[in-house]
Amino acid sequence: MTQVGEGQEAEETSPAVVTLGAPTVGELLAERYELVEHINNDSAGRLVWRGVDVVLRRPVAVVLRYPGGDSATEMLQAAVAASRVIHPNLVGVYDAIDEDDRAYVVREWVDGQSLREMVTADGPLDPARATAIGNAVASALAAVHATGMVHGNIHPGTVMISDDGRVVVADARTDGADSQENDLRAVGGVLYFALTGHWPHGEAPLHGATAGHGRAALPDAVRDSAGGIAAPRQVRAGVPAYLDDLTMDLLDPEIAPPSSDVLSAELSRLDIPADEQFLEQAGPLRFTADPGEEPSPLAAAGGRKVALGVAGLLAVALVGLFIGINVLGGGDDGGKEPVSQPSNSAPATGGSSEPEAPAAARQLVVQDVRIIDPKSKDRAEVRDAEKVIDGNPEEGWETQTYRNNGKFGGLKDGMGIWIDLGAPHTVKSVQATLSSAGAAAELRTGTNGDFPSSSTGDKQLVAAYPTVIGQPFESSDSGTNMIFNGFDPAKKYQYLLFWVTELPEKDSGGWKLGVQEITVQGS
Incomplete structure (x- = not known):
């Protein structure tokens, strides 16, 4: 069993641990806490011991610092503050004692390992497990932030996973050098590390909370020539677009993060037990x-x-x-x-304006979707992409309301929904169900899906998708269903881009579009 906590394990560059008067096995502290086993020294030079509370007969972790007094003030204040917040995802703090020559904090013992150890030993986690851990951390922060306090030390070494699966956060700091916003950005770092095995803050982290001791042992994120980090799904396959977007948004200093309670609620929505999956398709x-x-x-x-x-x-x-x-x-x-409105993706046949149903076609499973917005500044419109493939036409993704004209107020050339079928397929048709008639759109295809989820990445993706399938729908003749069936039967397709160039006008004023559902037929 390991008990990292209180920061990560000491590295070669850590300060030397003071051994004068160091505790010994069997020693009784405060006539109550018996020391059983020295576990490790953390990177701040503190000694972590497993002990037993001889009064309540329960295992405890004892973190000692030499000397006590002024040098231990921050540790003791943090312990006192943490003891006031009771939450299942926070390590319980039982006692904090200063004996001048030494000071120590007594807290809950957790049988398990840190997220750092887990990922280092076993590799990146699957998205469901990463979401569950992110949910637990955000939930703990919501409880801390509700009291007006800041944790200030969220990273893979202070996120601990017990042997029974419980996720807890340890080692809060109260040195005044951090903020609640930085705590939230640190959740993005934890998600990124869980999904990729890389730490996104590197040698020049975004904020102080993740710039603390013990980071050198974590591999830095994959970066481009400008120093920008690669999105999780560029590092490994199988990361859903919405989880990728959420992680990158939390790490983006230009995007204000949501409050901790809102973030916790969103991650809780995504963190659904396996036996309840049939109740929720998002x-x-x-x-x-x-x-x-x-x-x-x-x-x-x-x-x-x-x-x-x-x-x-x-x-x-x-x-x-x-x-x-x-x-x-x-x-x-x-x-x-x-x-179903007439399709102008291909010439009508037999005098009918309705396209014939493709023979022997079946609905293909869409593996991934993402909202594409090359001119976005705040990325406010790139959420909820998963709603266009959830099988529920009552809910979908929608743009903001634009006031000047139907062409996005003259602010952008268009927006789109990128579709990944997971592998090349023969495609018969693509149908987009819209919230109202009067939009203009086209369907494009490309051969590359590896673009970062950012304004720059979206711009590169649009440029890499020049091929238009069939004829575009114009605002004058489009209904609430657009069916594109101009695919080459001799070719296979994996990546598609539903690209909207003009929005319909709302009865209440302004221009806005909702895409309720997108389905792909093929073989």
Whole structure:
């Protein structure tokens, strides 16, 4: 068992530990805490011991510092502050004592290992496990921040995972050098490390909370020539777009992070137990392990795969139902807009304005989606991409309201939804279900999906997708369903870009569009 806590284990450059008067096995501190085993020395020179509270007969961790007095003030104040916040994801602090020649903090003993040790030993975690850990850390911070305090020391060495799966945060600081915002950015660092095995703050971290001792042993993030970090899904496959976006947003100094309670609520929404996956089709249904990876510790055997299969079958059934209703009742009421509008992606045949259903086609599973916004400054419109493939046409992604004109107020050339089918497929058609008629859009394709989730990365992606499938839909003749079926049957496609160039006008004023659902038919 390991008990890192209170910072990471000492490295070669750590200050020497004072051994004069050092404790011994069996020594009784404050006539109550018996020292059992020396575990390690942390990178601040403190001694971490496993002990026993002989009064309550429970295991404890004892962190000693030599000398006490003024040099131990910060450690003791942090312990007193931490003891006032009781939360299942915070290490409990039981006592803080200053004996002048030494000072020590007595806290909860956690059988397990730090996130740093876990990832170093076993490699990056699957997205579901990383989300669960991020949720626990954010939940702990929400409790700390509710009291007006700051943790100030969130990093992979202070995030601990017990043998029974509980995630706890240790070693709060109260030196006044940090802020709640920095705590939240540190959650982004923890997510990035859990997903990639790399620490994103490097030698020039974004803020003091993650610039503390013990960082040199963590491998730095992969960076481009300008020093920008690569997004998690550029480092490894299988990271969902929304988790990638959330992590990069938390690390972006130009984007204000949400409050800790909002972040906790969002991660809690994504952190769904395996036996409840069939109740919620957003987010975690698309958490999939890479071929050959071990299944997520959070998922029951086959749980997510079964849920995904059920969700896919339900979506296929819904699409079939809509098509059936349209075919059987299409000519009954000329005053109503048909469910499926005429497609101008390919010439109509047989005198009918409706495209024929592709023979032997099936709905393809979309592995990943992302909102593309090359002119974004605050990245406010890039969330909720997963809603366009969740099988629920009642919810979707939507743009902001633009006031000047339908072409995004003259601020940008367009926005889009990038689609990754996971592997090359023969594609028959793509249908986009919109919130209202009057939009202009086109479907593009490219061969590269490795672009960072940023304004610069989005600009590069749009430039790399020059090929248009069929004919674009103009605002004058588009309905609430756009069907693109101008695909080359001799080619296979993996990456698609639904690119919106003009927004419909709202009855209440302004221009705005919602994309409720995107489905891909192929083989």
